[in-house]
Amino acid sequence: LRFSVTILGSGSAIPTLRRNPSAQYINIQERHFLMDCAEGTQLQMRRYEVPLQQLNAVFISHLHGDHYLGLMGLLSTMHLLGRRLPLQLYGPPELKEVIDFQLHVGRTTLGFPLNFIPLIKDETQDLYSDKMVEVKSFPLKHRIPCWGFRFNEKPFKRKIIKEKVIRHKIPVAWMKRLIDGEDYISEDGKLIANKALTEDPKRSRSYAYCSDTAYDESIIPNIRAVDLLYHEATFAEVLIKRAHQTFHSTAKEAASIALQAGATKLVVGHYSARYRNPDEIVNEARQVFSNTVAAEDGLIFNL
């Protein structure tokens, strides 16, 4: 079962020919999510073969241009290519007005339902939930309202051990109860422990996205024990003053958050354009949290 994160843009505010601003494609068991959508994201999606028309939902963290200015163009392309599939859009309340006004001035009516769900200031929200996957949002600490996101697989069911079930002649009607963890009790009162009939389930995986944000320990409960944490690291430690002024994080701060949250792996990104490569950023982070990697456009993380 796939759980992958594709970096579509690893840079910050100023796009360059080497690095696009923020966007990520997240595929969880063939649910197709787009996390942020900077200018140029639709081209990055083509470049890295993301199935544009199959996107189920787009999440916009905040309304700085380097996180959302590619959205209008993406919606327009979906429309022009004949999309009919509904699209869920989660973002700051004003995003809806920005889109509606631009559709209005272009006298365009999208050919597919765009279902907008506003993010609520200072609140955590359960945004998306289906049988296998859920997405939650939580507030970050930035110059304007901004949210982080956590993508979880829901707990998997226990796995039935076929030969045991046959040997003990367990009725079919019991299978659902077994995968839910119940012990078996036969009609004549004999008990067989669930563990003797089933295997432990596959472990559920999780991913969290935190960009843009100042260092903020209050987010830790929301990203606890994720397999992969993306945390912005706009600056190296030497520019910590600039980081604080602009409500961004340094590499060390990102690593400290990963450590405290008990994340398995940290990916840093959103590097200031002053860094021609992320070596300084990632090396600094590794001093605090060794399992750190640098985001690069096109890089895919398979959880």
Next chain:
Amino acid sequence: LRFSVTILGSGSAIPTLRRNPSAQYINIQERHFLMDCAEGTQLQMRRYEVPLQQLNAVFISHLHGDHYLGLMGLLSTMHLLGRRLPLQLYGPPELKEVIDFQLHVGRTTLGFPLNFIPLIKDETQDLYSDKMVEVKSFPLKHRIPCWGFRFNEKPFKRKIIKEKVIRHKIPVAWMKRLIDGEDYISEDGKLIANKALTEDPKRSRSYAYCSDTAYDESIIPNIRAVDLLYHEATFAEVLIKRAHQTFHSTAKEAASIALQAGATKLVVGHYSARYRNPDEIVNEARQVFSNTVAAEDGLIFNL
């Protein structure tokens, strides 16, 4: 003296990895103009080494996304890179609201003056004028209000022939009158014809941009005798019905306009994404107007 047009985007609504949507950089005697600004234009400017921070004016033809969605990102990058130089912006009235609202939601105040001049529906306007260069707009015929633009060099002055002026001992005070074309009359009443003292001036050059538009002969007076005409040719003739429905032109129609206007050269562009290369479009146009070339991203026309 430079008069060049750099194609930054030759495609239409849907950006592809081979072709960006509409944008052009026009340099007339070191006045730096941007004509339309699709998503991705700022990267195209980097790719083709256009001096982003020296832009004097941006012209937006209409409010379909493939002609303006790159503007917010461009303004943001100018701001972040510390621009102080004022920028003139000419576009449909609602463009101002689109920009202001997006600046508002991002709580951003541009660090440079953005002087907005609205285009007036159904009217021709004198937009820009300095000592050497002028820009005029005129209405096109599209699904929403849309304008074409004409960039002219103003008439050059006559050139003084040094040796003649010395031989005839013409006083310095007369020089300005000579370059303006006046005959010389000496204090004792002797006349020397201007043509004997000056050379004909350098010819003034002109460029017109017409995108997007249905076939519309009424634009011809506005683009008469230009050296270079850019006219959209979204479709080949076989799709003329689709062209009419969508208020676009076919290649033959674009060529017919160039012919009737007495243009020297025609460049076609804004090809529908269905054309993998513009051969069919440009060959069709050449049947009507032989001096036709195909727009390609990065192509520079020196007038």
